[in-house]
Amino acid sequence: MRMTNRIDARIFSLEHTFESGQPLTFYADFDKEHRMMSYPNGSHLITAIHKGAVDNGHIVLSSSHDVTKATADDLKKRMRLKDNMREIYKTISTDRFMRSAINQYKGMRLTLNDPWETTICFTISQFNNMKRIRLITKNLVSNYGKPIINQNGRMIAHSFPNAEQLSNVTKKDYLKHGTGFRAKYLESIADQCNNNIDLYKLQGKSYSYIKENLMQLDGIGDKVADCIALMGYGKLEAFPIDTWVKRTLEKTYFNGEKKSIEKLHNFANEKWGNYAGYAQQYIFWHGMHL
């Protein structure tokens, strides 16, 4: 028997949120036609269906097992449903480009993901493209994640493998799954997270402290650390600058002139402040589709 649960979702688009290249979306399943997403939550597979309008709709939650309050709370947290989008939009719609991005992808939320998962996902993402990022992430999940069994005893998905589950995976194994030159990073990060660095202990710390610690991991630099701070720890002031964001900023605000990463960080910080991370997500996704 499936319990269902209804969650109000104002100014929310499951489609834009899911498709906009964030960690959960690297390995969860999405059915665009039915506005339906399934993702592993512990040993359960949660399904969220988005009903109604972007401005004033709701999500219907179901599960391979029981839907509890914890399940609903997890979805709200992951989709950042408590964010005050009116205030955020007001702050970041500073110009025509931003207003156009918001208009185009209204309801796109940042997601808040597990720090470890986010770290692995964005390690895979470096110097890579969306299709391959999804392919590789799904490979790792299906090969090393714990099987999720439904109430009929059927295996329906895998959970995201934790650090311990990846601890015995070798560089050679990673290469088999298409990770390429990132294999050595994945191996080393799993090792470090099993031994000296507890990613969960960084929760609640400041943005700069989190970033500094993340960058001690092998293969994690400025950009990936910002992504993890933003989408794994919810630090909305983080402003990851990848090739798309850089290109789009230069084109939109600097007449196509090349600018250093540092200059662009300062620019974003002054312009969008504590919501720079949200601005970045809209710049990234809109810029990519220009």
Add this chain to the structure above:
DNA sequence: ACCCAGGCGGGCG
């Protein structure tokens, strides 16, 4: 065939 992708580390000047 050739180019690029949500970069990073290391080596050289």
Add this chain to the structure above:
DNA sequence: CGCCCGCATGGG
């Protein structure tokens, strides 16, 4: 320091 290059792999 800052700049620059190689890096695995698959899709356009």
